[in-house]
Amino acid sequence: MTIPFDLIIQIFVIICAIAAITVRDLLSAVMILGAYSFFMCLMWAQMGAVDVAFTEASVSAGIGTILFIAALMKTTRRTKD
Amino acid sequence: MNNFLIVITLALCLLVFVVLYRVVFGPGVFNRIAAISAIGTKTLVILIIFGYFYNRVEMFIDISLVYALLNFIGCVAAAKYLETEG
Amino acid sequence: MIIRGEDIIIKTISRVLVPFIQLYALYVIMHGHYSPGGGFQGGVILGASMVLLFITHGYAEVNRKFSENIAVLFSSIGVLIYSGIGFLCLLLLGNYLDYSKLYKILSVDPAHARSLGILGVEIGVGFAVMAVMFSIFFDISTGGVSPDDEEEAE
Amino acid sequence: MEVTLLVQAADDAYRILENARGQAVELLNTATKLTSDTRWMEEKKIEAVLMGAQKKKSSLQNFVVTFLMLFAFWALLSGKFDSFHLSLGVVCSFVVALLGHDLLFANVRVGDIRVIVQRFLAYLPWHVYQIVVANFHVAYLALSPKMPISPKIMRFKTKLESDISWVTLANSITLTPGTITIDIEEGEFVVHALSEKLADDLNTGEMEDRIAHVFMEADHIYIQDVLDVARIFAEFR
Structure with a gap:
């Protein structure tokens, strides 16, 4: 490939990571973390590590988000400060 | 063909970048959920185009299927959370 | 997660989708040695399909198909399959999980026996991961108390 | 002269329209009657079928149809048609159909x-x-x-x-x-x-x-x- 797609995806990953730690709303943080792992999966696939991309897509984007949301049920959504 | 697909991938990356604005600054969680599911569909297409570049489309289709299914489940879980807790 | 309203759209779509997700997960498990995926990923997808059924159809529907006790049973069965194949290789004078020694009892050549052994281990891992994922979600969302117990206590 | 011709033409047109409308209404009435007749007969037939082994038969049918659909899906996914993989597919679709045969075809109206x-x-x-x-x-x-x-x-x-x-x-x-x-x-x-x-x-x-x-x-x-x-x-x- 002539265009360095990994650079573009890396920019997306960094934007998502910064947004996930700066956002106040916990549910939003969980959803942005899901988008983060989507981009990570894309990055692994772009590097040719298909198996790692598969694991990232299934574990982090799928069940991770759901478990985070289930844990969110037990606490409040907004941070205090 | 290759150049054509590269241009399409770049256009899709641009679209993802535009939607990412809604994810980062979007007021409220509803905008973010909708934007993230839109990002999911776009990255899925990018993934399959990468599969074409590597000549391994059948493997990448497996990943993109998982991607689509789990995106749906995540969105349903978030919507259920919003329905019960507000 | 307790459902409030009757969401016909979500319920119907997930009802139609769940068998296909489960079959896809089984496909990922069974083809783990040809294409990406394997026991762990397939087990996660299988658990996710159960979670989808749980959050859309509620506790009662899932409890009829796959209750918590069965989940505990399945996780032990998965570990048993995994370690059983390992010890079988040990008994056949190989190393732990040395699948090629299985040809003595499977009556096939060692390369094929290795493939079959990997398939067995993938199935065990898939069962265990599915049951554990489901039971983690179950415990988190219900707080460790099943709705049946709550009704009896009240 | 022209005025009378015009009036006559308008009359003719009106009569033709009326005729057509009457015919259409008649056709629709027949059709409605026909539909209600068939619906009644269909319901009677379904009732006759269901009165016997209602639960068992329908769930078995569901199971078979679910199994066939899932097996077709497996063949689409797998793409390997040797006996080993096909038998794996049969086992997997059997298990999934056994677990979910009441999911795929619940509340479906009876129709062809x-x-x-x-x-x-x-x-x-x-x-x-x-x-x-x-x-x-x-x-x-x-x-x-x-x-x-x-x-x-x-x-x-x-x-x-x-x-x-x-x-x-x-x-x-x-x-x-x-x-x-x-x-x-x-x-x-x-x-x-x-x-x-x-x-x-x-x-x-x-x-x-x-x-x-x-x-x-x-x-x-x-x-x-x-x-x-x-x-x-x-x-x-």
């Missing part, structure tokens, strides 16, 4: 599945055309500098009867750009529309009629329905 599939495939091109038209309209709304939108939430009672047709209608509405189904409350659709034109398109009810036609829930009688019903009627006799 082949006719439904055929009509659904015929419905798809029309729907794709609608999506394209609405897409251009929404693009025009979004790109024009004045943004002439008038978003509103509308409610309408539907005449569809079964779950699956409700969901098909709701998803069709959601797939069309600019309109989104928010909820279904006991047969009442709550739909958000982006502009007047889209809301008017929805209010004509053509999509609903077509879906009623697909799932054979036609209270409105189409010519095609009459023909179909006549064929079924002939078969019963």
Whole structure:
């Protein structure tokens, strides 16, 4: 490939990571973390590590988000400060 | 063909970048959920185009299927959370 | 997660989708040695399909198909399959999980026996991961108390 | 002279129209009668079938159909047709069908599945055309500098009867750009529309009629329905 797609995806990953730690709303943080792992999966696939991309897509984007949301049920959504 | 697909991938990356604005600054969680599911569909297409570049489309289709299914489940879980807790 | 309203759209779509997700997960498990995926990923997808059924159809529907006790049973069965194949290789004078020694009892050549052994281990891992994922979600969302117990206590 | 001719011509035209209208009404009445007849006979037949081994037979049928569908899906996914993988597919689809045979076909109205599939495939091109038209309209709304939108939430009672047709209608509405189904409350659709034109398109009810036609829930009688019903009627006799 002539265009360095990994650079573009890396920019997306960094934007998502910064947004996930700066956002106040916990549910939003969980959803942005899901988008983060989507981009990570894309990055692994772009590097040719298909198996790692598969694991990232299934574990982090799928069940991770759901478990985070289930844990969110037990606490409040907004941070205090 | 290759150049054509590269241009399409770049256009899709641009679209993802535009939607990412809604994810980062979007007021409220509803905008973010909708934007993230839109990002999911776009990255899925990018993934399959990468599969074409590597000549391994059948493997990448497996990943993109998982991607689509789990995106749906995540969105349903978030919507259920919003329905019960507000 | 307790459902409030009757969401016909979500319920119907997930009802139609769940068998296909489960079959896809089984496909990922069974083809783990040809294409990406394997026991762990397939087990996660299988658990996710159960979670989808749980959050859309509620506790009662899932409890009829796959209750918590069965989940505990399945996780032990998965570990048993995994370690059983390992010890079988040990008994056949190989190393732990040395699948090629299985040809003595499977009556096939060692390369094929290795493939079959990997398939067995993938199935065990898939069962265990599915049951554990489901039971983690179950415990988190219900707080460790099943709705049946709550009704009896009240 | 010309005036009388004109009046006579108008009279003739009026009489012809009246005749045609009478014939149409007669045809519709016959068709309605025919439909109710066949529906009664169909129900009687279904009742006769179901009175016997109702539960067991239907669940076995569900199981077999689910198994076949899942096995076709497996063959599509796997792409390996040696005996080992096919037997794995049989085992896996058997297990999944055993677990989920009550999921895939719950609350489905009894109808000829082949006719439904055929009509659904015929419905798809029309729907794709609608999506394209609405897409251009929404693009025009979004790109024009004045943004002439008038978003509103509308409610309408539907005449569809079964779950699956409700969901098909709701998803069709959601797939069309600019309109989104928010909820279904006991047969009442709550739909958000982006502009007047889209809301008017929805209010004509053509999509609903077509879906009623697909799932054979036609209270409105189409010519095609009459023909179909006549064929079924002939078969019963």
